Amino acid sequence: xxxxxxxxxxxxxxxxxxxxxxxxxxxxxxxxxxxxxxxxxxxxxxxxxxxxxxxxxxxxxxxxxxxxxxxxxxxxxxxxxxxxxxxxxxxxxxxxxxxxxxxxxxxxxxxxxxxxxxxxxxxxxxxxxxxxxxxxxxxxxxxxxxxxxxxxxxxxxxxxxxxxxxxxxxxxxxxxxxxxxxxxxxxxxxxxxxxxxxxxxxxxxxxxxxxxxxxxxxxxxxxxxxxxxxxxxxxxxxxxxxxxxxxxxxxxxxxxxxxxxxxxxxxxxxxxxxxxxxxxxxxxxxxxxxxxxxxxxxxxxxxxxxxxxxxxxxxxxxxxxxxxxxxxxxxxxxxxxxxxxxxxxxxxxxxxxxxxxxxxxxxxxxxxxxxxxxxxxxxxxxxxxxxxxxxxxxxxxxxxxxxxxxxxxxxxxx
Amino acid sequence: xxxxxxxxxxxxxxxxxxxxxxxxxxxxxxxxxxxxxxxxxxxxxxxxxxxxxxxxxxxxxxxxxxxxxxxxxxxxxxxxxxxxxxxxxxxxxxxxxxxxxxxxxxxxxxxxxxxxxxxxxxxxxxxxxxxxxxxxxxxxxxxxxxxxxxxxxxxxxxxxxxxxxxxxxxxxxxxxxxxxxxxxxxxxxxxxxxxxxxxxxxxxxxxxxxxxxxxxxxxxxxxxxxxxxxxxxxxxxxxxxxxxxxxxxxxxxxxxxxxxxxxxxxxxxxxxxxxxxxxxxxxxxxxxxxxxxxxx
Numbered sequence: 179x180x181x182x183x184x185x186x187x188x189x190x191x192x193x194x195x196x197x198x199x200x201x202x203x204x205x206x207x208x209x210x211x212x213x214x215x216x217x218x219x220x221x222x223x224x225x226x227x228x229x230x231x232x233x234x235x236x237x238x239x240x241x242x243x244x245x246x247x248x249x250x251x252x253x254x255x256x257x258x259x260x261x262x263x264x265x266x267x268x269x270x271x272x273x274x275x276x277x278x279x280x281x282x283x284x285x286x287x288x289x290x291x292x293x294x295x296x297x298x299x300x301x302x303x304x305x306x307x308x309x310x311x312x313x314x315x316x317x318x319x320x321x322x323x324x325x326x327x328x329x330x331x332x333x334x335x336x337x338x339x340x341x342x343x344x345x346x347x348x349x350x351x352x353x354x355x356x357x358x359x360x361x362x363x364x365x366x367x368x369x370x371x372x373x374x375x376x377x378x379x380x381x382x383x384x385x386x387x388x389x390x391x392x393x394x395x396x397x398x399x400x401x402x403x404x405x406x407x408x409x410x411x412x413x414x415x416x417x418x419x420x421x422x423x424x425x426x427x428x429x430x431x432x433x434x435x436x437x438x439x440x441x442x443x444x445x446x447x448x449x450x451x452x453x454x455x456x457x458x459x460x461x462x463x464x465x466x467x468x469x470x471x472x473x474x475x476x477x478x479x480x481x482x483x484x485x486x487x488x489x490x491x492x493x494x495x496x497x498x499x500x501x502x503x504x505x506x507x508x509x510x511x512x513x514x515x516x517x518x519x520x521x522x523x524x525x526x527x528x529x530x531x532x533x534x535x536x537x538x539x540x541x542x543x544x545x546x547x548x549x550x551x552x553x554x555x556x557x558x559x560x561x562x563x564x565x566x567x568x569x570x571x572x573x574x575x576x577x578x579x580x581x582x583x584x585x586x587x588x589x590x591x592x
Numbered sequence: 593x594x595x596x597x598x599x600x601x602x603x604x605x606x607x608x609x610x611x612x613x614x615x616x617x618x619x620x621x622x623x624x625x626x627x628x629x630x631x632x633x634x635x636x637x638x639x640x641x642x643x644x645x646x647x648x649x650x651x652x653x654x655x656x657x658x659x660x661x662x663x664x665x666x667x668x669x670x671x672x673x674x675x676x677x678x679x680x681x682x683x684x685x686x687x688x689x690x691x692x693x694x695x696x697x698x699x700x701x702x703x704x705x706x707x708x709x710x711x712x713x714x715x716x717x718x719x720x721x722x723x724x725x726x727x728x729x730x731x732x733x734x735x736x737x738x739x740x741x742x743x744x745x746x747x748x749x750x751x752x753x754x755x756x757x758x759x760x761x762x763x764x765x766x767x768x769x770x771x772x773x774x775x776x777x778x779x780x781x782x783x784x785x786x787x788x789x790x791x792x793x794x795x796x797x798x799x800x801x802x803x804x805x806x807x808x809x810x811x812x813x814x815x816x817x818x819x820x821x822x823x824x825x826x827x828x829x830x831x832x833x834x835x836x837x838x839x840x841x842x843x844x845x846x847x848x849x850x851x852x853x854x855x856x857x858x859x860x861x862x863x864x865x866x867x868x869x870x871x872x873x874x875x876x877x878x879x880x881x882x883x884x885x886x887x888x
Contacts, residue, residue: 248638248850256639274638274853364745364833420724422745422834557637560852564658564836571747571835583657590652 205234207262207494209481210254212247213515214240217449221515225316228507234497255280260484262494268304268315268478269552275482276307282483282491284311287499296503296521298540300548301478313480314502315520317512320536321444321475321549322375324465325430325451330357330439340469342380346409349416352439360413361429361438364422368429368443369570370563374550375442376413378466378473382406383547389562391553393592395585407569407577414570422571433462444477448532449516464532466539474539477549478520561587625866632859640855649860659861662839665751669840670819672755673762677815678808680759681766686796688767689774699771702764710761710818714828717757718744747837750830754822754838757829762818766811773807774800809880820869841865 207229213222226236239261241247251264255275266272275281288294288311294302297315305313326338334355339345349359362372377386385406388397397403418438421429430450432438441447448464456462466472481502483495501507508519513528518536526537539545550559565583569575635645653659684702688695705713720726721744728741743753777800785795801808823842826832832839841861848858 245846245850248853252638252850271638271853278639278641365831366833366835418724419742420722420745423718423722423724555637556852557848557854557857560847560854564656567833567835568657571833571837586655590655 205494205497206237207234207498208237208239209263209265209498210239210241210247210251210261211265211481212241212244213265214242217453217515221511224510224514225502225507228504228510229497229501232497232501234494234501255484260486262486262491263314263481263483263498266313266480266482267551268301268313268480269549270555271551272313272480272482273307275484276310276312280484281312282485282495284314284483284495284499287311287496287503291500291503293503296505296523298476298520298522298546299543300476300546300552301520304478304548304552305480313482314499315478315480316502316508317479317515317517318520318536318540319444319446319477319479319517319549320466320539321371321477322378322442322466322473323445323447323532323536324375324379324440324442325433325447326440326463326465327433327436327438328461328463329436330433333357333436334439338463338465338468342468342470345379345468346412349439353416357436358418358432358438359416359440361424361432361441362414362417362421363424363426363429365426366563366567368426369567370559371444372413372442373410373566373570374475376410377406378475378547379468380406380409381470381473383471383473386547389584389588390550390559391548393558393588395588398585398588399581403581404577407580410569411577414573445518445532445536446516452516458531464535466535472539472545473547474536474542474545475547475549476540477551479517555592558588558591561591628859629863629866631855632863634856636855636859638853638855645856649856650864653857653860653864658836658839659841659844661836662841662844665838666819666822666840668751669755669758669822670816672752673758673819674812674815676755676759677763677766678811680763681811682770682801682804684763684767685770685774688771699768702767704764705761706765708761710758710825711828713757713761714825717753717760718829721753721756744830745834747834750834750837754826754829758818758822758825761825762815765814769807769811770804773804777803820865 211222213219222238226238229236241250244267247265251261254260255264260280272281284305288305293305293311297305298318301315301318305311305315330352331337334352334357336348336351339348352359362368374386374390377383382402385397385403388394426443426447427450429438429441430443430447431454433441434451434454434456445464448458451458451462458464466474481498483491483498503521505519505521505524508521509524509528512519513533518524518529518533518540522541526534529537554562562584565580565587568583569580631640632649633644633646634641635643635648688698688702692698721728721741723729723740723742723745726741728739731739731741743749743756781799785799790799821842822840823846826838826840826843830838832843841864845858845861845865848854848861
């Protein structure tokens, strides 16, 4: 009798484990991404927990950087064993995969969840290819922020400019006070970023769109662009000598310590200030414009869901789309990551001063500007970057040479 | 008569045992090479596709200033690196060959850098050569304020900074090879040199170096390979910068392969490198290994 009950318990246990396994397997999602730093990993955990709580099973597959992730993901997709979801940058980057029919069409989920009402138009077009939705936008990173050290500005006796013409005179005063005017890293992608960040602060939206959206070479050859190039050259004279060897976060720490006055960097720099225990609006300030239109460049991390041979993936796709697009999940995720939710209807009550400023800009169609990756192939972004860093690092190169190099970069890419 | 009987036919076991490696070579090496060359004639972006695009990738490649500069850099780097390594390595080997005390200690010290990866070497030298926190700052703090050592941030000198770090890493290897060669020199030869009253420097140049020529060839081959695949050191030390001042072909290719989603252009670059290496190595391989030995 005793034996019998033991056996029945055992059988029951086995049956339950098997059932559990079957149940979990239907919602099991392997997710490939490159969020590995401290704040990114903490943010990711909120996403994992939300997915698991909703009845799924998240299988984490982190790859250390964008390049390796792209390599691993492409081989997995082409090899026929793709992960359930895969991180990308919104815009042109995944169109190759969509065009060759490797991605799941998410249009039904987007229609059911009314994504078109919740997302800024630029984001909606960044996840759409050929009138079908292929990606889930999870965050919004504001790219053109200027971070300034309150103590350094005070010491130099200056206030933030209210128009572009006051910018260089302010830097002169800071320099005279013995403080490094701009903290600048030597990384190529940062130099490219400053190139178009300065366009926003100068109000040169036409130049930006001509280069990164339309590929209009005539505009590059215009006098307006030349004037911009001269200002860019002038900007590089305010960095300190060791700038070429700095990483972006080393440059940020100069602003944190107050040895440098300002830095142009995306909103991920806020994580560094927060980690150092500084308060926005008190110890440092964040600015997206000098009193003009205050254009706000947005970029987004997205997830694409590669097509899978098995039909059982449908519930997984549905659950992933619902979890990642949930306003609450996006707020919790981005409060830790330093970005903003991609959805405009998210609850802003938990935002700090800088996040609130960014969210206000994000809601205003006049200020919304699509990030370069949303409009441009990575090939052209790279070619433009090569031209910019060549100009930046070759003091003898004239703005005419720069115009020629940039025009060639645009003409040889598509 | 057993001695004239034909031996029984045997399976050539050695030949059969080699088949798997032949298959691996054919598929994994030659196959992928052919595939890469093929892709370089297409307009593949993120994924390889079979749209024939003629020589357009090559046309773009040789119109790209960054590629031309990376080729330039490879030659500057390669020639300086190999020459300095050979000279320094030889001199260190000669110094150690003077029956000095604690030779083992010195040999270990000289060879130690070679046990590090290029990534570690790159990071160490990046710190040391950074003008704001490395050697320049240390010397300035000691009181010599006009001292300047800012190669790594100067676009005109950055490539020499890469050479410096690479020499520091690899000169010890050349030393070890040369020392082995010097130890192989017959002691009687040295006795003969002394008896004839040949000056020591003359003996090294005219007699010893020719004896060491196999060691020199080995060193050049080993160093040459690290020049062609120089990627990790550049990435860790300067990341190709400032600007594109220290870009090398391997880095160019890697950038376009995934980061810039242009497999076609990356394959064209890789093909050019392959052709260049084959063109450089083939005559030498022929001369050393395949030319019929002349008797004499």
